[in-house]
Amino acid sequence: MGIRKTAFGVVLCSGLGLWGGPPALGQAGPSNLGRSALPERAPDVPYVPTPQEVVDDMLAAADLKPGDVLYDLGSGDGRIVVTAAKNFGVRGVGIDINPERIQEAEANARSAGVQELTEFRQQDLFEADIDEATVVTMYLLPSVNNRLKPKLLRELKPGTRIVSHAFDIEGWEPERIIESDGRTLYLWVVPEHPSLGR
Numbered sequence: 472m473g474i475r476k477t478a479f480g481v482v483l484c485s486g487l488g489l490w491g492g493p494p495a496l497g498q499a500g501p502s503n504l505g506r507s508a509l510p511e512r513a514p515d516v517p518y519v520p521t522p523q524e525v526v527d528d529m530l531a532a533a534d535l536k537p538g539d540v541l542y543d544l545g546s547g548d549g550r551i552v553v554t555a556a557k558n559f560g561v562r563g564v565g566i567d568i569n570p571e572r573i574q575e576a577e578a579n580a581r582s583a584g585v586q587e588l589t590e591f592r593q594q595d596l597f598e599a600d601i602d603e604a605t606v607v608t609m610y611l612l613p614s615v616n617n618r619l620k621p622k623l624l625r626e627l628k629p630g631t632r633i634v635s636h637a638f639d640i641e642g643w644e645p646e647r648i649i650e651s652d653g654r655t656l657y658l659w660v661v662p663e664h665p666s667l668g669r
């Protein structure tokens with residue numbers, strides 16, 4: 472993994488070409504009983520999982536410590552939250568608009584034996600309450616990252632680390648840029664007096 476430090480860090484990696492078609496929408500089935508099988512609205516980003524090696528590098532970049540609370544915005548099958556709980560013992564919350572993804576994530580947390588440390592919420596990430604997070608991870612799209620800026624600044628505490636797979640946040644100088652398995656990761660730390668992009 473190549474690491475480059477800058478005044479506020481940054482990383483760039485693979486890009487939009489990663490998206491492999493439309494999002495997989497939920498299918499009705501026995502495991503979906505009690506929960507709607509379809510998202511309430513179309514996801515803003517299709518489901519493309521982060522490779523496990525890149526997940527590991529994202530969590531290393533976040534410098535997870537005991538007591539951290541990790542939120543993955545658009546959590547897919549929960550691999551980032553589950554890996555953080557399993558390898559670092561930290562509590563994690565995954566937010567995904569697609570109920571099928573939530574069910575996969577809950578199953579993965581059970582398989583990994585970390586259901587006590589993890590929670591998956593079927594919710595629009597723009598409406599999620601994220602203020603308890605000390606680490607935020609995301610693998611979204613540039614336009615979605617940019618729409619998230621005011622929410623991140625309004626709700627996150629100073630010192631919260633934000634790690635984005637593949638996509639920058641316009642106008643924000645990253646703390647670090649990390650190359651991981653051909654991808655680029657960006658790390659930002661919410662400053663004491665937020666001025667980034669406000």
Ligand SMILES: C[S@@+](CC[C@H](N)C(=O)[O-])C[C@H]1O[C@@H](n2cnc3c(N)ncnc32)[C@H](O)[C@@H]1O
Binds near residue numbers: 515544548549596
């Ligand atoms: C590229 S995948 C990333 C999955 C996971 N974070 C990872 O890195 O493996 C993006 C995820 O965001 C979810 N998503 C898209 N729009 C969303 C929204 N408005 N609110 C919550 N989740 C959303 C999709 O359902 C999908 O699972």
